[in-house]
Amino acid sequence: MKRLVKGPKSFIFIMILSLVVTLIPISTANAAYNLVWSDEFNGTGIDGNNWSFETGGGGWGNNELEYYTNRSENARIESGNLVIEARKESYGGMNYTSARLKSQGKKSFKYGKIEARIKMPKGQGLWPAFWTLGADIGTVGWPKSGEIDIMEHVNNENNTNGFIHWDANGHASYGGASQAVDVTQYHVYSIEWTSSAIKWFIDGVQFKEANIANNINSTEEFHKEHFILLNMAVGGNWPGSPDGSTVFPAKMYVDYVRVYQDGGTPPxxxxxxxxxxxxxxxxxxxxxxxxxxxxxxxxxxxxxxxxxxxxxxxxxxxxxxxxxxxxxxxxxxxxxxxxxxxxxxxxxxxxxxxxxxxxxxxxxxxxxxxxxxxxxxxxxxxxxxxxxxxxxxxxxxxxxxxxxxxxxxxxxxx
Incomplete structure (x- = not known):
């Protein structure tokens, strides 16, 4: 979920063999982590100690069509879930509304396992995401802040996507599609992030891996703290616009977000x-x-x-x-x-x-x-x-x- 234009035909890829640790990585996640923070969304409202809202329209660098609000119509707690709801309505000069939550200034992390249990809608023009940005984005800007897309889904695809974005004398990116998955059912989307690599998983099964050891390929952006974001965009360069088949309101359900880190002790x-x-x-x-x-x-x-x-x-x-x-x-x-x-x-x-x-x-x-x-x-x-x-x-x-x-x-x- 980018700050700048992004889509399969507009990425600047760094396809260097040294970046790819495993071309077809399939494994199960490492369990030797200790829980250091979570939001289980079991309260009556969104916890302001963990999250704040980004609001506004203007396309967010991707020609998106929604206006992000802080209204309960667009983000709320229901039955132990964070619900992010995209609606077709005129608001703030845009034709759709949705919500974008971030932990910036409240919770940030370097390395560890970051996961969320999510189910989401399918539909032309829908773009839900679970991702991170470098905590220094306010001073260095994007892409020098770095970005880790833990999960992105567009349209009616039967997979999700995992990417990283950074600066290497210009915007660089690496990542790709997951294995087949029914995103309308709950699944756990996660990364395992160490000083050597970032690995992407769905339900503990790995589908992608990037080498960041020793800042290879100018990947120093991934050796500093990042904060977490959850949102659902409508439209944009990657998914395109909704059409008559797109069902609104469209709801993304987040059961929990958890962060684990390896404290060097047995589980x-x-x-x-x-x-x-x-x-x-x-x-x-x-x-x-x-x-x-x-x-x-x-x-x-x-x-x-x-x-x-x-x-x-x-x-x-x-x-x-x-x-x-x-x-x-x-x-x-x-x-x-x-x-x-x-x-x-x-x-x-x-x-x-x-x-x-x-x-x-x-x-x-x-x-x-x-x-x-x-x-x-x-x-x-x-x-x-x-x-x-x-x-x-x-x-x-x-x-x-x-x-x-x-x-x-x-x-x-x-």
Whole structure:
């Protein structure tokens, strides 16, 4: 989804053998990553801590036909999905509306695995995309910022596309089409991005790879932080204009966006027993994660308390299908939960009925010292003892991951 004109007949390709690591790469994705951030879209509205809207018309360098708005008609949360809706309507001097969200200035990443679970419409003139831009685009411009197109789909094609764009004494690009895929059903679109290569996957199956090792072919743009974008364009140089067969409104559904990075430690499943019961001892205080007064009602506060061996301090860890864990308190049968599915620093942690939502999903990530941090899947924030407290009854909350002892927990198998 370009800042400048782009389409199969207008690309400036650098087709250099050294850029292509594997001409026909088919493999499965590397699983040795730790979740560092996600948006599960389980709240009631689009999280302003993660996303902002780009608005306006004018073609966006591609002669696109939509006007991007920040209205709920064009972007909203529905049933655990971000919905981006393109509509045929006159607005801002354009004949179509849609939405374009970006994490610029809020979340940016260098290297790792970036993925989203998406289903999207087919239709002449429709152009949904999941992509990144270099965080320095405001100062260096495009294409010197670099761009990674994780997933683009146009028209009624039975495949998607993955590309990179950069500056090599002018606009350079490399990439191509995926294997056949029914884009109207949910699929996981991802890249694995290291200092050596960028690899594209659908549902864990690789279809393209680019060599960026040692800035080969002036690819230094891919060794710096990028932010994430999600949008659906209407029209443009690549897809062309809609016609009478195009169905509006057209909706793109995004179930989640997740970013993983290789912290150099084994994935938690290698050391955590699925279905095992543990006590969680905070490293700073030496006290246990505890349900206040051994309460059994949803909404009971979670705190730290002197390790006393009671069931209120025992938690059974069950692994979810996405690799995260839910923590079920043995005494109450309630799940470790972020109040109100909150994402702000200081949001309270409580015990609540097991719902299976992102507020109750935790990535259990081993630290270098053998302790663990628990990262909430919905907020991307860590399980934290308020103000690094050590007294019985000190509150437990979520807070930005800062690596302090207040966020480190020793898991003791019972």
């Amino acid at each position: 938690p499943s290698s050391s955590i027993v699925n279905g095992g019961t543990y006590k969680l001892i905070n490293v700073t205080s030496g006290k246990a994660l505890d349900v206040a007064s051994a309460g059994t009602a949803p909404g009971t506060n979670v705190q730290i308390w002197s390790d006393n061996g009671t069931a209120a301090q025992k938690w059974t860890l069950y692994q979810n299908a996405d690799g995260t864990y839910k923590l079920i308190n043995v005494n109450s049968g309630l799940a470790l939960d972020v109040s109100g599915s909150g994402t702000a620093d200081g949001t309270n942690v409580q015990a609540w009925t097991d719902l299976g939502n992102g507020a109750q999903k935790w990535s259990v990530v081993q630290n270098g010292d053998g302790s663990y941090k628990l990262i909430n899947a919905n907020s991307g924030k860590a399980l934290d003892v308020s103000a690094s407290g050590t007294a019985d009854g000190t509150n437990v909350q979520i807070w930005t991951d800062n690596g302090t002892g207040a966020q480190k927990w020793t898991l003791v198998k019972l």
